[in-house]
Amino acid sequence: MTSKASEQSTRLLLWLVAIGFFMQTLDSTIVNTALPAMARSLGESPLRMQAVVVAYALAMATVIPATGWLADRFGTRRIFMLAIALFALGSAACAASRTLTELTLSRILQGCGGAMLLPVGRLTVLRAFPRERFLEAMSFVAIPGLVGPLIGPTLGGWLVEVASWHWIFLINLPVALVGVWATLRYMPDFRGSDLARFDLSGYVMLVVAMLSISIALDGIGALGLQHAVVVALLMLGLAALASYWLHALRTPAPLFSPxxxxxxxxxxxxxxxxxxxxxxxxxxxxxxxxxxxxxxxxxxxxxxxxxxxxxxxxxxxxxxxxxxxxxxxxxxxxxxxxxxxxxxxxxxxxxxxxxxxxxxxxxxxxxxxxxxxxxxxxxxxxxxxxxxxxxxxxxxxxxxxxxxxxxxxxxxxxxxxxxxxxxxxxxxxxxxxxxxxxxxxxxxxxxxxxxxxxxxxxxxxxxxxxxxxxxxxxxxxx
The missing domain is CATH 1.20.1250.20 (MFS general substrate transporter like domains)
Structure with a gap:
């Protein structure tokens, strides 16, 4: 009986991680088809809506390097639940947004949650399953990740026509509620046994580099930044990247080793x-x-x-x-x-x-x-x-x-x-x-x-x- 209960728990864990991955990949694609409708609703040009997509991807890029350390420090269950909560709060804020600025900030919050869903879920599966079953487990988790991009653009376009663009975010809320409940019940709370000190200074340098270069490029298309500002941001980004490289060469435990x-x-x-x-x-x-x-x-x-x-x-x-x-x-x-x-x-x-x-x-x-x-x-x-x-x-x-x-x-x-x-x-x-x-x-x-x-x-x-x-x-x- 105990063996059957354990097997059921591990199977439900796979479903939980798979649904988290599905939510993340779905929201990476569902917005694209709805951008013209969003632009009309917010009084913006359709060709200036890229910040909605860029903010989500860039937030994920900046949070991903810290996810492994956070899970080891605070436990996989707590961080996975935090990821779902941030994703849900970001989704609700997106649906309530009345301006492009509000929507962009909400997408950043949503991206911070989405960034932790797959890495923390993958780490949990790695520790919960023996090596000989890991490939099979991850193959199961990967399937919803492939389905998300498959239905995302179609679902987004359909929701815009039958309801409004707000529903591409609202549909995440009931799934997130179930996810929080399932995390509390089925997610193991693994922690790192030999936790190294987090390379905070290196992390800040990388984030500054990514944000500066991305904002400089986005400033040409949407923000209307002057050429001098764009050049200054690009130089700041390159300087931060070079600083990280020099920092990593002399630090015993850098974020990413040279x-x-x-x-x-x-x-x-x-x-x-x-x-x-x-x-x-x-x-x-x-x-x-x-x-x-x-x-x-x-x-x-x-x-x-x-x-x-x-x-x-x-x-x-x-x-x-x-x-x-x-x-x-x-x-x-x-x-x-x-x-x-x-x-x-x-x-x-x-x-x-x-x-x-x-x-x-x-x-x-x-x-x-x-x-x-x-x-x-x-x-x-x-x-x-x-x-x-x-x-x-x-x-x-x-x-x-x-x-x-x-x-x-x-x-x-x-x-x-x-x-x-x-x-x-x-x-x-x-x-x-x-x-x-x-x-x-x-x-x-x-x-x-x-x-x-x-x-x-x-x-x-x-x-x-x-x-x-x-x-x-x-x-x-x-």
Missing amino acids: SLFQLQSYRVGLLGNLFARIGSGAMPYLIPLLMQLAMGYSPAQAGMLMLPVAIASMGMKRVVTRIVQRLGYRRVLVVNTIALGLMIASFALMTPTQPLWLRVIQMAIFGAVNSMQFTAMNTVTLKDLNPAHASSGNSLMSMVQMLGMSLGVSVAAALLSTFSNWLGAGPTPGPQSLGVFRGALVTIGVLTMASAAIFWQLADDRRRPTAPADTADPGQAS
């Missing part, structure tokens, strides 16, 4: 993750806007059009292993990064008169290429890490993934603003705005193709490749 970068596969994979994700992170923001503002689609129709992307993305995971085993990571990533850039640029060829079947095929091909990119990038980054560096290496990669998404949206918004001024199209929805999107898409496609040069630095591993793991990617928001 020894991580002694592995060629890790440093190349991490840099590739950052720059290639700028293109991938921009597309979930750009495509719904393109469909609604330039092509005349309704929110529900724009959300439905994202389904082929997500379905092809999930289907591609079945063949990635065989492709990498045959060709090796270097060839796959160089060729696939160029293909990804070409697919992004190909969306500039869209016109309102094109048949629907052609758009569906284009979306599906983009989803397959994007999925190949994510899976190969993630695995080549982590495959050579030793156990001592696995935890910090994975946390740094997760931070870079979210930072890449944030930068992608900021770059896309800046390009839309720039081309809008150059072409004199303005923010008014209609076919006249198509040229603005075309300029942004081609530019982002070229930038993505340029990042293939990073993956060219990988060693040629065709003869002895490591099969990529089917790891859940919080950044894969299609």
Whole structure:
């Protein structure tokens, strides 16, 4: 009887972590389709709404590095419950927001909660399950993480049409209440046995670097910052990044050890993750806007059009292993990064008169290429890490993934603003705005193709490749 009760508790723990992951990935994508409706409600231009997406991703990027230490210090149960509570409070605040500033601040609160859901949940599963069952357990947890991006854009578009955009946040509240109850009942309270001192000064330097660079890029597109302010912020960000590197070299227990970068596969994979994700992170923001503002689609129709992307993305995971085993990571990533850039640029060829079947095929091909990119990038980054560096290496990669998404949206918004001024199209929805999107898409496609040069630095591993793991990617928001 005791064994049956223990088995039931561990199964319910998996469901709890899986639902938390689902909430986090759903809210990474559900907002994109609703941005034009939000803009109308708040009296803003649709092309100035990127702060709603950037704030969430950037909040996650800044909190992720501290989640492991917080869980070890205060216990997994307490931190997971705090994560759900912050996520719920942020969701309620988003629904109650009356201005873009209020909504952006609420998304920051929501992102702080979302940042802790997956890392703390994954840490709990790691400690609750024996090594031989961990892969099976994490595979179960990863499934809702793949379903979230699948239904997010469609659900967001549907809710906007049948109710209002506020409901894309309100639907989180009953799920969060159940989550808090389940956490108190089924979440084990694991703590770290040998807790090191948290590298607070290093953490502050990293946060300053991320915020300064992101605000500088976002300031070009939405905040209307003067060029001198943008340059000053960029310089502050680079100085903070250099300061962290010097600090990490002389600190016994830095947040992220410089020894991580002694592995060629890790440093190349991490840099590739950052720059290639700028293109991938921009597309979930750009495509719904393109469909609604330039092509005349309704929110529900724009959300439905994202389904082929997500379905092809999930289907591609079945063949990635065989492709990498045959060709090796270097060839796959160089060729696939160029293909990804070409697919992004190909969306500039869209016109309102094109048949629907052609758009569906284009979306599906983009989803397959994007999925190949994510899976190969993630695995080549982590495959050579030793156990001592696995935890910090994975946390740094997760931070870079979210930072890449944030930068992608900021770059896309800046390009839309720039081309809008150059072409004199303005923010008014209609076919006249198509040229603005075309300029942004081609530019982002070229930038993505340029990042293939990073993956060219990988060693040629065709003869002895490591099969990529089917790891859940919080950044894969299609």
